[in-house]
Amino acid sequence: MAAGRAWRRPCAEAMAGSGVWLRARARLRRFPAAxxxxxxQAAAYGRCVALAAGGAAELRRDSCLREFQALRExxxxxAKATPT
Incomplete structure (x- = not known):
């Protein structure tokens, strides 16, 4: 471990007042449905990445940008349509 202070998790009391954990859990619960x-779109992006990464050529940034943008949209x- 590096010299200096070790990383420590924030105490629950410090984070509880703002509802951070409740909002994060709510977003994570909606993730599978979304x-x-x-x-x-996920399959198209995956196919594009697999094709771009296959062979001798290395994967380049933005080579599957169109598919990624469709998936993101x-x-x-x-995510907006999924009830909380």
Whole structure:
């Protein structure tokens, strides 16, 4: 471990007042439903990444940008539509 202070988790009392953990858990509970609504876009992005990373060529940034943006937009719509 590096010299100096070790990382410590914030105490629950310090975080409880703002409801951070409740909001984070609520978002995580909605995640599977939102992801399931975007299966086609996720599959297209996965295929693109697999094709771009295969072979001798290395994966380049933005090589699957169009597919990623479609997945991101679908996920944002699904997350907004999913009840809390």
């Amino acid at each position: 992801l399931a609504a975007c299966g086609d 679908c996920f944002a719509r699904a």
